[in-house]
Amino acid sequence: MRKLRFFLTLVITVLIITGCASGGKDKPKKDNWNDFQTDKKIVIGFDNTFVPMGFQDKSGKNVGFDIDLANAVFEKYGIKVEWQAINWDLKETELKNGNIDLIWNGYSKTAEREAVVQFTKQYMVNEQVVVVKKSKGVKNVTDLKDKILGAQNGSSGYDTFNENPEVLKNIVKNNDATQYESFNEALIDLENDRIDALLIDRVYANYYLKQQNKLEDFDILNAGFDSEAFAVGARKADVTLVKKINEAFYEMYKEGKFQEISKKWFGEDVATEEIKSK
Numbered sequence: 001m002r003k004l005r006f007f008l009t010l011v012i013t014v015l016i017i018t019g020c021a022s023g024g025k026d027k028p029k030k031d032n033w034n035d036f037q038t039d040k041k042i043v044i045g046f047d048n049t050f051v052p053m054g055f056q057d058k059s060g061k062n063v064g065f066d067i068d069l070a071n072a073v074f075e076k077y078g079i080k081v082e083w084q085a086i087n088w089d090l091k092e093t094e095l096k097n098g099n100i101d102l103i104w105n106g107y108s109k110t111a112e113r114e115a116v117v118q119f120t121k122q123y124m125v126n127e128q129v130v131v132v133k134k135s136k137g138v139k140n141v142t143d144l145k146d147k148i149l150g151a152q153n154g155s156s157g158y159d160t161f162n163e164n165p166e167v168l169k170n171i172v173k174n175n176d177a178t179q180y181e182s183f184n185e186a187l188i189d190l191e192n193d194r195i196d197a198l199l200i201d202r203v204y205a206n207y208y209l210k211q212q213n214k215l216e217d218f219d220i221l222n223a224g225f226d227s228e229a230f231a232v233g234a235r236k237a238d239v240t241l242v243k244k245i246n247e248a249f250y251e252m253y254k255e256g257k258f259q260e261i262s263k264k265w266f267g268e269d270v271a272t273e274e275i276k277s278k
């Protein structure tokens with residue numbers, strides 16, 4: 001009997017400790033805005049290689065359009081952003097489990113993602129493109145027949161590639177793409193002819209090739225898919241958080257802060273009509 005009591009006490013103790021350790025076990029199930037205001041902190045998950053949206057510079061500092069934009073949004077509410085690099089393929093899982101509070105890094109709004117994630121207003125338009133070396137002689141996607149295509153794991157581009165097989169999937173070698181954890185790795189393989197083409201976000205392709213002074217060596221082709229737009233992903237329960245971000249977008253555009261950040265990274269105003277009005 002004494003052993004049984006000891007065992008039960010031990011089990012209860014472990015459960016209490018585990019519950020305390022998880023701290024925010026109810027985080028995914030409730031509206032957390034009051035907690036964010038009290039703690040003055042919010043955790044944002046991002047792919048720290050996705051230029052120019054959010055990435056680490058040579059000094060190890062997190063920089064990019066989305067970094068500046070998010071920091072400016074939460075500065076309005078006295079909340080500090082904690083940036084957490086994540087495996088992009090697991091972004092929705094990280095959000096669902098409460099390890100991060102937002103997905104904010106060139107995150108395209110899609111119907112599939114909308115089923116599990118609550119989105120803010122769309123703040124920037126993007127499209128999927130195919131990057132190829134000019135020396136390959138590829139002038140349009142139909143020239144990619146039996147060619148090796150690369151794509152990023154968990155990217156909207158790869159999802160769209162699979163959802164619309166008649167556009168590109170049925171053409172390329174093995175009717176699939178070689179998958180990479182980051183576009184950086186994929187671009188290295190593209191430059192070294194280990195793949196023939198890369199399906200990638202236009203914003204990334206333009207920025208990377210310009211920074212590397214290689215725009216003249218590559219062609220950027222429209223992939224043939226509909227354009228998409230970037231938005232911030234939150235848990236379904238965080239209704240107030242999404243509302244506050246949308247309000248900040250509107251205020252920042254009215255103040256000119258959004259345009260300032262946009263011109264810093266793109267040289268132009270990339271704001272969608274959605275955030276220009278309440």
